[in-house]
Each structure stands twice: as structure tokens, then as C-alpha cells.
Amino acid sequence: MGLGTQDDMDQANEFVDRFELTHTMLWDESYESWAQLGVALQPSAQLFAADGTRLGSWLGPFDDEEVLALVAGSRSAATSQVASSGQFCRFVDRFARAQVDAGGYVNASSDGRGRILDDLRFAANASEQTAPPDLHTAVTDLAAAVRAHAQTLIDAGLPDDPGAATTATRPVLVSALDSVREPLREACGTGLGAEATP
Numbered sequence: 001m002g003l004g005t006q007d008d009m010d011q012a013n014e015f016v017d018r019f020e021l022t023h024t025m026l027w028d029e030s031y032e033s034w035a036q037l038g039v040a041l042q043p044s045a046q047l048f049a050a051d052g053t054r055l056g057s058w059l060g061p062f063d064d065e066e067v068l069a070l071v072a073g074s075r076s077a078a079t080s081q082v083a084s085s086g087q088f089c090r091f092v093d094r095f096a097r098a099q100v101d102a103g104g105y106v107n108a109s110s111d112g113r114g115r116i117l118d119d120l121r122f123a124a125n126a127s128e129q130t131a132p133p134d135l136h137t138a139v140t141d142l143a144a145a146v147r148a149h150a151q152t153l154i155d156a157g158l159p160d161d162p163g164a165a166t167t168a169t170r171p172v173l174v175s176a177l178d179s180v181r182e183p184l185r186e187a188c189g190t191g192l193g194a195e196a197t198p
Helices: 009-018 032-037 064-072 085-102 110-130 136-155 169-188
Strands: 002-004 025-027 044-048 054-059
Touching: 002 032, 009 025, 032 110, 032 136, 044 064, 054 064, 054 110, 085 110, 085 169, 110 136, 136 169
Parallel strands: 002 025
Antiparallel strands: 044 054
């Protein structure tokens, strides 16, 4: 199944026609599906078991034999990442810049607030998808916390006073940032701020 969220429906249909895709394609103009799945880059693929367990994820092309081995259960469930440390560090740097931009959330328009949250989610998801094995768990926790925190703000209608809407998600986010701040500084030389969203 394919899941498109970027550009627009006409471009999605053109993509299907151009590549003569025959599998089911879904369209989500909200970007929420990619945010919840942690998808930030194209092309990427994810493989799930029937119970919802993620068996693997890939950036760019993937090996058919690896997918079949995961489906057959002859390989342990794991996330396969094909990314360089430089690519990961670029996304960590983008996340740090998105944090700085988030400082303007309160004074931004509703559209501006939405863009701030989109940038944070994109950078967190991209960092998760490109994280090296030794940082993958901590970065996955951070990306999940960013998604949950952003969703709380979205559900609250991108409020002028975000503090009232985020009492449950902020402590989890701050904890995730605290646990990953120093490892990311060591790996990439990039400092993260104390909070990732307003």
C-alpha cells in the first residue's frame, strides 16, 4: 500500500500514472499519517506484521530478499536503516533550528504555528529514520514525544497559550530531550534546546 501526503492530489495521481502503480494508493492531505508513522523522507518503506509490530523500515530502495526474510520470520524483527552519519546529523541540525523557530510560536499566525509544528515533526521523524543503531531508541523516543506534543497542540486548535494544552505531553518531551541531548552533541556537535515546541 502506498501513502501520499505531500504536494496535492493531482500530483499524486500523476505519480501513480507515470510509474504505472497497481497497488493500493491512499492520499492524506493532512500529513498526519506520515507524522504518526514517523515518515519524513521519500522514498521510504515500512513493513508491519499483522499485529502492528514494525518489522523493518528503509530509506530509498530496499532488498526484496530482506523483506521476504522478515515476512517469513527467518530474520529477527529489526529496523533497517540505510543512511550515513552525515545525513543523520543534518537532520539533527534541522531539528535544532526548528526548535529555535518554535520560540516564535506564540506570536505566529495560525498557519505559522502549523508550519512550526510541521517542521519540528519532519526533523524529528527524519532524525529517527536516519539514526545510527546506538542512538536509535533514544531518537525514536524523542520523535514519538514530539509527535504526541504537536498533536496535542493541533487538537487544541493551535492555541495562543499552549501551556494549558500540553500539561500531559510536555514532561515526556522534556525527558526525551534530556536523555538524548548529550549523545547528540557527541555524535553531531549539535546542541538541542530545553524544549522542542512551545
